[in-house]
Amino acid sequence: MAPSSTTQKVDAFAMMRQAAAGKKPSAAAEASPPKASGSGSSSKAANSGGPAVAPMFKPKGSGLGAGPKHVADVENQPWVEKYRPKNLEEVSAQDHTVQVLKKTLGNSNLPHMLFYGPPGTGKTSTILALCKQLFGPELFRSRVLELNASDERGISVVRDKIKNFAKTTVTTNHDPNYPAPPFKIIILDEADSMTQDAQSALRRIMESHSRITRFCLICNYVTRIIEPITSRCSKFRFKPLDVSSTELRLKEICLKENVDCPDDALRALIKTSDGDLRRAITYLQSASRLHSATTPPTPLTAISVQEIGGVVPDGVMAELAKALGVESGAEDVEMGEPSGRTVGAFETVQRAVEKVVREGYSATQVLTQLHDLLILDPLVSPRAKAKIALTLGETDKCLTDGADEELQLLNACAKIRKAVSEAA
């Protein structure tokens, strides 16, 4: 989003309501042109509609200081935003990247860059922090352009936006506290959702503006970026956060926010968030909300963290494993039948699966946990494990393609049951 357009945001709701008040839907369509195409025109439409209804949401930034206004309160900010690193020092765990980037603060050059890595590892935070440290608040708007997947990124739109942005020359007088090197930075966040065509066009754009601009592309999957682009960039890999960095950061937040988080809960947080610090922080805040709502407030527990993280409880997993013919030392589960009819092996599996699905646990989560449970179980033969691995792989692929969860899970479980019983 171009910074300048925010000030002209128009209340779409009011327009929609006006349109609905008297006119037919087709007229409503004309009264609300998509905002991509128009800038100021739509605000006129809204005003000329008469005083039918007071607007519910007013344009951001309009009427600053005029009358009471909600003030941004830092207190109620989600912690992920509140604790977003403000400078490179604060970025945890990505030591190599941070080290290299810090050097660029000293000299006035910067290569094109490509940041890649799983969600919540600090990619967006790092580039924003770097830009802040390079330019300071004054110059930030004129020197940094952020385009992400929420913007229309067709080739022509991207080309226009970049052209416009790169057009103005960089000024040299600036706040002496910041290095402010003589170039502009264009951040293309979530670049892996750009089409191949847009990427090829981008490559030309990168070349033609390279004197005055540096690009930073950010993505989760580096393989989705075309080679001609990757080869023009210095690549930085963002690793999933290691246990000790996550722990350190979480403890820091607990201290500042006065959260009573015992060790087992902390361990559960680290385990369920799986190297994704954003997730860890979100879980921490949610868990602390729950526990501070009780009277008197209670310390966090591993159980509540797991529930928040969507982990299937051990008891449920043990029951499922038992239905699959794997006895992992769990206590006996009732499989009795009121009529005394014997229940076949398949039906036992079917019921166990049905139960898990009804509880709403996601099939991928169940498979992940089944994997952990079975692959480590010394009583399951290596041959069975090999077959189970095949099944899990196939099923995961089908689920990603959007196949029915219950059918897939049932099929996988039936196959696992067969693999386990054949080997026994």
Next chain:
Amino acid sequence: MSLLVDKWRPKTLDELAYHEDLSERLRALAQTDFPHTLFYGPSGAGKKTRIMCTLKELFGPGVDKLRIEQRTFLTPSKRKIEINVVQSNYHIELTPSDAGNWDRSVVQEVLKDIAQTQQVDLNAKKRFKVVIINEADLLSRDAQSALRRTMEKFTANLRVILCANSTSRIIGPIRSRCLLLRVGAPSEAEICKVLAYAAKKERLSLPEHVATLLARISQGNLRRALLSLEALHTQDPTFKTVSASHSLLTGTKQSASDLDSVPRPDWEKYAGRAAEKILGEQTPERLLEVRGMLYELLVHCIPAPLIISTISKRLMDRVDEEIKADVVYWAAFYEHRLRLGSKPIFHLEAFCARIMSVYKQHLLGIGFD
């Protein structure tokens, strides 16, 4: 008369009849600010009702004043698309997947519009507005990507509530930005409780065994249980057609007639008949007949994946233990293909043909792999 399902729908977290711990959690979350959330669980578990109750907890009675409007967008290729939105002063609800391939444009346009305007109602209990996105698991990857930065950048103005059947198709970066809230299906006893409550409100006497039977065939889908109650009551006001010794209640082996004698939606009975036809005779002529029935179901807008899963459930109830695993294998196989392919009927028919072959081989006692 409005439907039973809507008439006695709970309006506040206190009125929700089950998952009290979850309600408690939502109440606690609503007290301060509220994170982006993803409600997930099987259909008919009451996700939507719960979301609306949560909204009420967040904003008060103002959220009940709903307006339904149609919005029009221009896609980048200048194509006009229309989509319905439901909104109050505090929230807006949309189903971007209605726009098919253009769901990304819907997300980009609506969300950014809302995200960039502030709440004007100074008396509002919260500073943010809520956007409810239905069928979030049907959003394309592009549409989901378009949500990412918006969810971060505009946290001051905007909370997103996603509603989905499963988290498997929600991309990692979105899951990482949401608090996941699981809404499991209510248990049989809980469904019975809700049915009894609705019956009491409607002043009808509902025998306990009828409630249990309705709960059992609803398979955890509360909406369906309520709809069946209403349908059954219209046909048979005193519920005399439902025997207390029905095989589904006693747990004995079910015959085809048992399975047919319970109140189910017509399409489901019809799909059941198709399954019986497959088991009755395995010939090309019969396949042609079954194909006609499949078409009939498709014409009535029954989603193809649901047809496969319904037919396969019925088959699994009826075939011998030894080949149940094969039935589910092929059902899973063709349902997956169906999602990737473009013509549902091909895969539905292929599934039926395959089952006929498997079943016939089984009857003839021929081994197979």
